[in-house]
Amino acid sequence: MREVSLGVLPQDLDWDGEDSDSQTEEYLEHHWLVPFGRNRDFVGRRSILEQLLRELTPGSNPDDCQRTAIVGLGGAGKTQIALEAVYRIREQDPECSVFWQAYLNIGRRLRVDGIDDDKADVKSLVKAALSRGRVGRWLLVVDNADTALLCGASDGGDSTVNASLAQYFPFSRKGSILFTTRSREVAVNLVQSEKNVIPIEEMSRAEALKLLKTYLKEDQMRDMESTTSLLDFLADLPLAIELASAYMARKRITTTRYLDYCRSSNMDIIKLLSKDFEDRSRYSTANHPVLTTWLISFEHISRQNPLAVQYLGFLCFLAEKEIPAPLLPLADNDLAADEAISTLKAYAFISQREQNDSFDTHRLIQFAMQNWLDRKGDKEEDVTRVIRRVAEIFPFPEHENRDQGRYNDAKQIQVDVLALQRRVLGKRHPDTIQNIANLATIYGAQWKYDEAERIQVDALALQREVLGERHPYTIRSMARLAKTYGAQGRYDEAETIQVDALALWRQVLGEEHPETLQSMEYLAETWHVQERRHEAVTMMEECLQQRRVVLGADHPDTQKSARALSAWKGHEGGPERRTERVKAPDYNYPF
Structure with missing residues (x-):
């Protein structure tokens, strides 16, 4: 089948000539072929409707057949806006015929010769009929023009079967075509110009509130805070608001109660989004739920990209x-x-x-x-x-990646990962508990020590219960909590935990393991702050000696120990007790 560009020229069409004045009014009939009644509860969208009426009115462009597309997320109200627009056009121009996409019905209404023949090319016959001047001024609405087939894409199937439907759109200088679609790409391909694409955003809050009030009684919206939060949750999306309000009206529940359902669990949200409701201004054979409108798009995208x-x-x-x-x-x-x-x-x-x-x-x-x-x-x-990608992009802070410094990003991602692990692995899974502890380290790196301490105490208690005292995760959490206590100036509490952690590392990993050496350094630092100079120097000397053997003289940890030891030994008059909060602790543990 021959492909025809969307930018169809008059000479490409089967028509009888220019729309001339020779077609007298007595030959013209004015048709109204719209499958829905007017939505008397239509709310707002004033600026969009004003723009539509300017561009949709047949004959508004004397040199072309006007094409306009409205595009937006499924559930944004595109069909309802189009419906209100055509009713307003009928009010302004009663002689304008309006057709709502079903070509066979259009052909029968226009009494096109051969339209009911078994082998009739219905689309070509209707296209030719509308392209002639006999119909007069007309508006054709092509609703839900989402499929890529409309633009001639194969969509992964046979190119002959999936030939472009665009070649069947009529052309008349007294005609106008309105498309609605979820895809901006489809919209631009159909109208061939960005300026003729009208984006449909979510409703304003005032419009959303008015729409909600249309279906509910005052006592169901008494709690204004809950009502506002519910509209936030529903993204001021018309279909979602109508769906929610229809459910609340039917069940006689308040916005507060419905919001509780939305917040209770993902499954409750899915159930609510999957509910159907009766609306005579929508397709009787269509699935109305918000969820369904998006699932259709997901399937489309999965084939396209x-x-x-x-x-x-x-x-x-x-x-x-x-x-x-x-x-x-x-x-x-x-x-x-x-x-x-x-x-x-x-x-x-x-x-x-x-x-x-x-x-x-x-x-x-x-x-x-x-x-x-x-x-x-x-x-x-x-x-x-x-989870793997997050761990790759936001690895646990170590010497090699300290230049990242994107703690807010890391914290939010860590919260998301933790939520996933709780759902998939469970709250008591070792990896879940470990990520609780990891989240605390991000708070610590931001100097939010109180938040870090609270999380670390909870994580440590879980690890002791689930993993046991000698598990590396448990010992690591002890060391982190001790560092947080030190950052808060609670040195005695920090020392108690560090002594226990060091003893456990020596038992579990041995004297020369990097974790053991790190624990020795932390304890030495705490003793130094407590003015226990001899104990601090002795411990750091032992740590430095072991690090030179295990890590090498050039390793950052080895050099850090050497600098600290040099400063402590060279400090005449003994170390001064630090009264200010120390700098954020270094969380140098592997994941």
Whole structure:
């Protein structure tokens, strides 16, 4: 089948000539073929509707058949905006015919010859009929034009079967076509101009609140704080608000109660997002739930750009704000990575921050993606991939990587990883407990010692209970807690733990192990601060001697011990007691 560009020229079409005035009004019929009644609860979107009416009105461009696309995330209200627009056009121009996409129904309404023949090329016949001047002014709505087939892409299938549908769009200077789509890329391909693409963002808070009030009674929204938090959670997304309000109205529950459901567990959120509801201004055969609208897009993307789905599957397990771009899995090349990111942005699943190289998504999209991965059996594998990538990008602080210094990023990622481990491995799994302790070290590196201490005490108690006193994780946590006590000026408590930790390291790992030597250094530092100069110097001398043998004279730890020992021995008049808080402790333990 011959492919025809979306930029269709009049001579490419089967039409009878220019739209001339010779077609008298007596031959014209004015048709209204819209499958929905008007949504009397339609809220807001004033500026978008004003722009649509300016561009959609047939004949607004005397030299072309006007094409306009509205694009936005599934559930953003595209269909409802289009529906309200066509009703307003009918009010302004009663002689304008409006057709809502079903070509066979359009052909029958126009009484096109041969439209019901078994071998009829319905699309070509309707295209020709609308391209002629007999219909007069008309508006064609192509709703949910999301499939790549519409733009001539093979979508992974047979190129003959998947031929472009774009060649069947009519052309008339008295006509206008409106597309709605989730994909900005599809929208641009259809209208051939960015200026004719109207993005649909989430509602303003005032509009979202008004929409919620449309369905609920005042006593269900009495707690304004909960109501506001619920709208935050729902991202001011019209379909999500309608779904939530329909459920609350049916069950006679408050916004506070519904918010509790949303916060209780991921499974409750998935159930709520999967609920259906009756709405006569939507397709009777369509699945209404928010979750379904996104799952369809996930399937589309998985066929078009598998890397984009991999990226979204990665992002859905992290915090939804300011996700660093370098955290994404490596692609084969930069072009592949850019195209994958562009695809996700085109579907409005992610947005890119202008200030830095990072992305935002929304928790509802994350929940939906997690559910999609769960259905496909890929969730556990993706969780493992995320944890490994995070460990690679944000390794535990050591001498070799101290120049990172991105503690806020590391802390947020660590929180995300910990949440994943609790869900997948359980709260008492050794790796989960160890990551609790690792999170504390990040607080310590930021000099937030009180927060670090609280987490370390809890982690140490769990490790003693689950792993035992002699496990390396347990001993390591003892040493970290001691360092935190030292940073707080609680030197006696620090010393008690350090003595015990050193004894355990010697028993478990031996006298020459780097962990044992590190523990000796920490204890020597504590004694020095306590003005126990002889004990401090003796311990540091032993530590230095062992480090020269085990690590070599040029190792940073060896040089650090040498500098400390030199300073202590050269200090005339004895060490002064430090009364100020010491600098943030060095967390030099491997993961």
